[in-house]
Amino acid sequence: MSQIQVIKLNFKDKDFLKIKIIRKSIFADELGISESELFDKFDEFCDHFLIFDGKNVVGSVRFVLSGESLKLERMGILQEFRTKNYGRDCIVQLKEFYSALGYTQIFLDSIYSVRNFYKKCGFLEKGEIFQRVGIDHIRMSLTL
Numbered sequence: 001m002s003q004i005q006v007i008k009l010n011f012k013d014k015d016f017l018k019i020k021i022i023r024k025s026i027f028a029d030e031l032g033i034s035e036s037e038l039f040d041k042f043d044e045f046c047d048h049f050l051i052f053d054g055k056n057v058v059g060s061v062r063f064v065l066s067g068e069s070l071k072l073e074r075m076g077i078l079q080e081f082r083t084k085n086y087g088r089d090c091i092v093q094l095k096e097f098y099s100a101l102g103y104t105q106i107f108l109d110s111i112y113s114v115r116n117f118y119k120k121c122g123f124l125e126k127g128e129i130f131q132r133v134g135i136d137h138i139r140m141s142l143t144l
């Protein structure tokens, strides 16, 4: 297990600027997604997390809460910090966090080419491939 800390914040925290920078770097500059798709109304009330390796902010993720379910979105680890288990360890920590709060399921829409990462975190594919922002996606879920 890597030594990462997952720090919860909300839209009004000044550190939300760091999430803006991470999303732009990963989803717009790297993946070519339009900047208009990076932020939406859910940002104002969902849970945001910064992922910190003890020295650097290495990524971020958000969870949109709906009933007993949670939707994981905008998961990203900055390129230079990938394949160090930071992504998986972040999900392990957040599974424990939300399970303790009584949530029973996490779902997400994975970029299709990334689905094996989520499988390694325990998610299962559900349904058919679909397109969003011009990229193939697939729904996945995990029971807590």
Ligand SMILES: CC(C)(COP(=O)(O)OP(=O)(O)OC[C@H]1O[C@@H](n2cnc3c(N)ncnc32)[C@H](O)[C@@H]1OP(=O)(O)O)[C@@H](O)C(=O)NCCC(=O)NCCS
Pocket: 026, 074, 075, 076, 077, 078, 081, 082, 083, 084, 085, 086, 087, 088, 089, 109, 110, 111, 113, 114, 115, 116, 117, 118, 120
């Ligand atoms: C997907 C992402 C979050 C993975 O983060 P990471 O910290 O590099 O992943 P980890 O090091 O924790 O990897 C855990 C396991 O998943 C595998 N894995 C990581 N990225 C993968 C990918 N893109 N495709 C398939 N498997 C992947 C690793 O090889 C590792 O497997 P192992 O246990 O057999 O060694 C990161 O690559 C990323 O930010 N990508 C760009 C943004 C993106 O696509 N986000 C998802 C949007 S749905």
